[in-house]
Each structure stands twice: as C-alpha cells, then as structure tokens.
Amino acid sequence: MIIKKLVDIWKKTGTVACVMLLVCLALTLGSAITRGPYLLVNVISAGCMLSLVAMGLALVFGVMNIGMFAHGEMFMIGTLVAYFVASPFQNLLYEEHPGLMVYLAPLLAVLAAGAVGFVVGVLVELLLFRPLRKRTKGNWVMNSFLLTVGLGIILVNGHQIIFGANYKAITKYLPGGAVDILGVYVSPDRLAAIIISFLVVIGFWLFMSKTRLGTAVRAVSQDETGSLMVGIDLPLIFTLTMAISCGLAAVAGATLHFMYPSYPSVGLEPTYLSWFVVILVGLGNTTGAMIGAFMVALFKVLTVEYVGSGWDHVVPTALIMLILIFKPSGIFGSAVRSKVDQ
Amino acid sequence: MFLKTEALDAGYGFLQILRDVNICLEEGEFSCLLGPNGTGKTTTLKTIAGLIKPMKGKVIFNGQEIGGLAGNKVVQKGVVYVSEALNLFTNMSVHDNLLMGAFTVKDHEKIKKRLDYVYDLFQRLKQRHGQLAGTMSGGERKMLAIARGLMSYPKVILVDEPSFGLSPQMTDVVFDALDVLNREQNLTVLVVEQNATKTLEATKNGYVMENGVIVMSGASKDLLADEGIQKTYLGL
Structure with missing residues (x-):
C-alpha cells in the first residue's frame, strides 16, 4: 500500500526530480551528521527566505509569462520600507525596559513593506505591462523581459538619487541574545525570519489552493483564453498576480533587513538566486520553486562549508548548468505537461 | 430577437474577415453555421463571445x-463559447475544471445542482x-468542454466544431x-460545423x-434539400 503510494508520487514528480530530492536529502543528512546539525539550520533559514522570493518570480512567469528581472528591486523596496519604519524605534531596543513597541515595530515594518510591495506591483502592472500587452502582438516574452530590466535600472538609480548610495541599516530587529538550536546559535531575528517566511508560504499556498481568486490565478496560468471563457477577469488576475509577487519579494526584503542593509543594488543577489531556483525547477512552477529554494540553499550552504565562502555562487550555478544540460525543462519540468497539452 | 448580430465586421489587426454578418437566433433555437475552411465561422463565434472586438456593427443579446465587451463579461450575461481548441x-482534474466553469456562479447550492445535472448528462465524466x-x-475532452460551458447556467451556448477529431459514435453522443x-433546458445553441449532413x-x-x-x-431541412448546398458541402 505504502509502496504503491510511493510509486505514484515517483511517477507524478518524475524520475529526475525524485533522484534529485533523494540526493539532496542524503547530502543534507550526511553533512549534518559529519559536520554538525548547524548545517541543517542554515539550510532551513536560507531556504525559507529564498522560497519567498523565488515563489513570486515563478508565479509571475507562470501566470503572466514575464521573465521578471526587477524582482530583486522589489526586495530592495522592502528593505527600504523596513528601514524607514523600524529605525525610529531602534533606540528603544537598547533602553533598559524595551516596551511593546520593540516587538511591534518589526512586525509593522514587514507588514508595511508587504503593502508597499503590493501597491508597487499594481502600479507596475497598470503603468507598464498593461499598455505593453495592448501593443504587443508577438514577442511578448522578449519585450516584457526588456521592460523589467529597464524597470530594475530605474528603481536602482531612483533609490540612489532619492535616498543616496550609502548603507541604510538597522543593527537588529529583536532584543535578546542568540537562541541555541541543535548546537547552533540562531539570532532571534533569524528565527523570526524563518517563522515569518514559513507563515507567508503557508498563507500563499492556502490562497492559491483554497480561495476563488487563487484558483482563478492557477486557471489563468494554465489557459488564458479558457479562463476568459469561464468568466475570469483577466486584467484583474494579472494585476493581482504582479501585486502578490512584488509583495512577497518586499516581505522577504523587510524580514531580512537585519542581514541586508538597504542600498541601491541590494536586490542583485536575490534576483540571481531566485532565478537559479526558478530555472532549476522549471519556469513557472510555484510549488517546485519552494522545493528548489531549499535545494539551492543546500548547494550554497554545502559549498560554503566544504569549498569556501567565495564559491557559494559558482558551485550552485555550475550544478544547475549541469542539470539543465541533461534536463532542459528543469527538474520538475513541464516536458510531460506540454505533451499532455497537445 | 434573442441573440443577433447587426452588420457585424470583425477580424484580426488590419485583416478583416467578417463582412456585414447578420445572424438572428430566437430563444431556444438550435442553429448552425456552415461553411468551408477559413471563411470566418470561428471568427463569428469569437466576436460574439467577446474574444475579438468587432470593427463595426453590433452584437445584441436580450x-x-x-x-466589444470582454469575454468574462459576456459569460456573465449568459453567452458561453466552447472553442475548437x-x-x-489541462493540469486540473475534471471536477476542478467543472468548478472553474461555474466561476461566475456564487451560490454553492446552484453549483452543486448543476454539477449533478452535468454528470448525469455525461456519465463518462462522472466516472473520470x-x-x-x-x-x-x-x-471526453469535448464533453468536458461542453460540460464546463454549461456550469455557468448559460442561456446561449456557441459550440465550435463539435465533431472535429471525433469518431462518428462520439459525434452522435x-x-x-x-x-x-436544447429541448430540456431551452438552451439556445449555435454550432459551427463542416460536417454538413449531420449538422443539418x-x-x-x-x-x-x-x-x-x-x-x-x-x-435546416430546406438547406439540406438545396441543390447548391448538396453540390458544395454534401458531395451529392
């Protein structure tokens, strides 16, 4: 019975994906046993944060067919909003009796960043992609991709002109010393980041699978004309998708603000990392992006551990290139789906 | 008139396909639109369904x-289009596809009732x-597409090539x-077809x-008896 179920899962996800998952699992366990469980904690914390950014990217590609290269800039906007909301309360943090505001301010910062990211997403869709969609007949992927690159440049330089190129940072969000988990000391900020990204991912998943609008988003990603034919308001779904995606990136930026000070090009690393993830799992697959985020996090952590911290982008990229040579559609790729679509 | 087009011109970009198309459907009428490949039959349906904006002329329903309304608005009015594609x-189950078809229906009771009706009509879908x-x-996919169209309680259903790619038995079904x-629900049906005998x-x-x-x-029976039609479409 259990074996049959396992075989079912195997068939559904595909051999490559299953082998990859097993290898990753073995690597995680092996390294955790030989080098210590702190690796596990590192993978989880890095994976949670990366999945927030990567899922938004996958969503935008899956639903709107946009190769979003300004995604990291939404992360940047998140860090910026968090800075301006949280830093006024920073001196409270080191007073003798930190009040409720110390705990409330980080939460406020994250929520504000999410809201601003959402609004920016709406504006981006309404001001940029909607006019482009009306005018573009073919070549949508290329045109929209170029537009996002331009948008990214404008946002980076806009940040520099308005807020300057210096680092705008807070020292930390939450009071208190590091917490001991499995022999690794985790700062309360990191712990909070893990919990927040976990909650957001669950919330996102519930939205996509249980709500009316969420199912509409999934439907649009599968067939735009079909969605129109059953009465789904396409422009609304596009706007919502862009808004959610930008909101997720901004939330990630705000949550990680204690690690990433806000400066114009802070979004570069999240952009690249989330593109690694999305390419690795196959474009437009949000659930896959979540799993892929943990894989890329694992590659990164293991590289830092065994090879050296300067290599943490090189080895994952090389691995992804290798995987793509053998499975160009990504490990959860849509080879089956496109066959089925015929 | 229940659904009619008045001097409808439509096309893609600069390419005009339809010229002065006038179609009138009474409520509860079962009609067809025949013609050879590439004459604009599908374009007509798409224009009525709101997937293409008309260049000139009107589409009047009720x-x-x-x-010129967007496709989703047309569905809300009660005109449903089942495309040839x-x-x-494809990545959702049959059941989920049907539920998506009822996207414009807010009442859960109504959705459930319709689901039962549709499953009753197409037993095969219930099994799968x-x-x-x-x-x-x-x-089965053709059945599902029609069933999905029915889920929104339409008053008019526009079906593009119901026999395309199907075996004769399946076409009959x-x-x-x-x-x-058409008889039970008083549904107005307009089919586009190339299979003229069967359709007429x-x-x-x-x-x-x-x-x-x-x-x-x-x-239809006059058309079937018409000499020109017989020559062109029926090969008699």
Whole structure:
C-alpha cells in the first residue's frame, strides 16, 4: 500500500526530480551528521527566505509569462520600507525596559513593506505591462523581459538619487541574545525570519489552493483564453498576480533587513538566486520553486562549508548548468505537461 | 430577437474577415453555421463571445449590446463559447475544471445542482471526475468542454466544431447531448460545423458562410434539400 503510494508520487514528480530530492536529502543528512546539525539550520533559514522570493518570480512567469528581472528591486523596496519604519524605534531596543513597541515595530515594518510591495506591483502592472500587452502582438516574452530590466535600472538609480548610495541599516530587529538550536546559535531575528517566511508560504499556498481568486490565478496560468471563457477577469488576475509577487519579494526584503542593509543594488543577489531556483525547477512552477529554494540553499550552504565562502555562487550555478544540460525543462519540468497539452 | 448580430465586421489587426454578418437566433433555437475552411465561422463565434472586438456593427443579446465587451463579461450575461481548441485547464482534474466553469456562479447550492445535472448528462465524466483533463481522450475532452460551458447556467451556448477529431459514435453522443440541452433546458445553441449532413439533420435553422459573408440562410431541412448546398458541402 505504502509502496504503491510511493510509486505514484515517483511517477507524478518524475524520475529526475525524485533522484534529485533523494540526493539532496542524503547530502543534507550526511553533512549534518559529519559536520554538525548547524548545517541543517542554515539550510532551513536560507531556504525559507529564498522560497519567498523565488515563489513570486515563478508565479509571475507562470501566470503572466514575464521573465521578471526587477524582482530583486522589489526586495530592495522592502528593505527600504523596513528601514524607514523600524529605525525610529531602534533606540528603544537598547533602553533598559524595551516596551511593546520593540516587538511591534518589526512586525509593522514587514507588514508595511508587504503593502508597499503590493501597491508597487499594481502600479507596475497598470503603468507598464498593461499598455505593453495592448501593443504587443508577438514577442511578448522578449519585450516584457526588456521592460523589467529597464524597470530594475530605474528603481536602482531612483533609490540612489532619492535616498543616496550609502548603507541604510538597522543593527537588529529583536532584543535578546542568540537562541541555541541543535548546537547552533540562531539570532532571534533569524528565527523570526524563518517563522515569518514559513507563515507567508503557508498563507500563499492556502490562497492559491483554497480561495476563488487563487484558483482563478492557477486557471489563468494554465489557459488564458479558457479562463476568459469561464468568466475570469483577466486584467484583474494579472494585476493581482504582479501585486502578490512584488509583495512577497518586499516581505522577504523587510524580514531580512537585519542581514541586508538597504542600498541601491541590494536586490542583485536575490534576483540571481531566485532565478537559479526558478530555472532549476522549471519556469513557472510555484510549488517546485519552494522545493528548489531549499535545494539551492543546500548547494550554497554545502559549498560554503566544504569549498569556501567565495564559491557559494559558482558551485550552485555550475550544478544547475549541469542539470539543465541533461534536463532542459528543469527538474520538475513541464516536458510531460506540454505533451499532455497537445 | 434573442441573440443577433447587426452588420457585424470583425477580424484580426488590419485583416478583416467578417463582412456585414447578420445572424438572428430566437430563444431556444438550435442553429448552425456552415461553411468551408477559413471563411470566418470561428471568427463569428469569437466576436460574439467577446474574444475579438468587432470593427463595426453590433452584437445584441436580450436587448443589450454585448459587442466589444470582454469575454468574462459576456459569460456573465449568459453567452458561453466552447472553442475548437477546447481551452481546458489541462493540469486540473475534471471536477476542478467543472468548478472553474461555474466561476461566475456564487451560490454553492446552484453549483452543486448543476454539477449533478452535468454528470448525469455525461456519465463518462462522472466516472473520470478525478482524472487530469489533459490525460483524457478527445471525445471526453469535448464533453468536458461542453460540460464546463454549461456550469455557468448559460442561456446561449456557441459550440465550435463539435465533431472535429471525433469518431462518428462520439459525434452522435455530443450532438445528442446538445439536442437534450436544447429541448430540456431551452438552451439556445449555435454550432459551427463542416460536417454538413449531420449538422443539418440535427439543427432547426442554418446559415451558410463563404468568405466572411452569409450567403444563405433558412430552415435546416430546406438547406439540406438545396441543390447548391448538396453540390458544395454534401458531395451529392
């Protein structure tokens, strides 16, 4: 019975994906046993944060067919909003009796960043992609991709002109010393980041699978004309998708603000990392992006551990290139789906 | 008039396909639109369904102008289009596809009632309710597309090539279902077809289109008896 179920899962996800998952699992366990469980904690914390950014990217590609290269800039906007909301309360943090505001301010910062990211997403869709969609007949992927690159440049330089190129940072969000988990000391900020990204991912998943609008988003990603034919308001779904995606990136930026000070090009690393993830799992697959985020996090952590911290982008990229040579559609790729679509 | 087009011109970009198309459907009428490949039959349906904006002319449904409305608004008014490509949600189960079809219906009771009706009409879909839509056979997918269209309680259903790619038996099943819907639910049906004999036998009224123009219209049995039609479409 259990074996049959396992075989079912195997068939559904595909051999490559299953082998990859097993290898990753073995690597995680092996390294955790030989080098210590702190690796596990590192993978989880890095994976949670990366999945927030990567899922938004996958969503935008899956639903709107946009190769979003300004995604990291939404992360940047998140860090910026968090800075301006949280830093006024920073001196409270080191007073003798930190009040409720110390705990409330980080939460406020994250929520504000999410809201601003959402609004920016709406504006981006309404001001940029909607006019482009009306005018573009073919070549949508290329045109929209170029537009996002331009948008990214404008946002980076806009940040520099308005807020300057210096680092705008807070020292930390939450009071208190590091917490001991499995022999690794985790700062309360990191712990909070893990919990927040976990909650957001669950919330996102519930939205996509249980709500009316969420199912509409999934439907649009599968067939735009079909969605129109059953009465789904396409422009609304596009706007919502862009808004959610930008909101997720901004939330990630705000949550990680204690690690990433806000400066114009802070979004570069999240952009690249989330593109690694999305390419690795196959474009437009949000659930896959979540799993892929943990894989890329694992590659990164293991590289830092065994090879050296300067290599943490090189080895994952090389691995992804290798995987793509053998499975160009990504490990959860849509080879089956496109066959089925015929 | 229940659904009519008035001097409808439509096309893609600069390419005009339809010229001065006038179609009138009474409520509860089962009609067809015949013609050879590439004459604008599908374009006509798409324009009525709101997937293409008309260049000129009107589409009037129930006394209201619906020409130029977006597709989702047209569905809300009660006109449903079943395309030739079917446009199913291939990665969703049959059941989920049907529920998506009821997207415009807010009342859960109504959705459930309709689901039972549709499953009753297409027994095959009931057996396969958990299967992914993309993994079904052509006939089953056609049934699913029509069933999905029915889920929104439409008053008019526009079906593009119901017999395309189907075996003769399956074509019969699909036509019978449309006939049942037409009689039981008083559903207005407009089918676009190339299979002229079958269609003219099943429908009440017909239009014949050539090069984007309606060249002939009338009762189906008259069309079936018409010498020109027999020569061009029936190969007699």
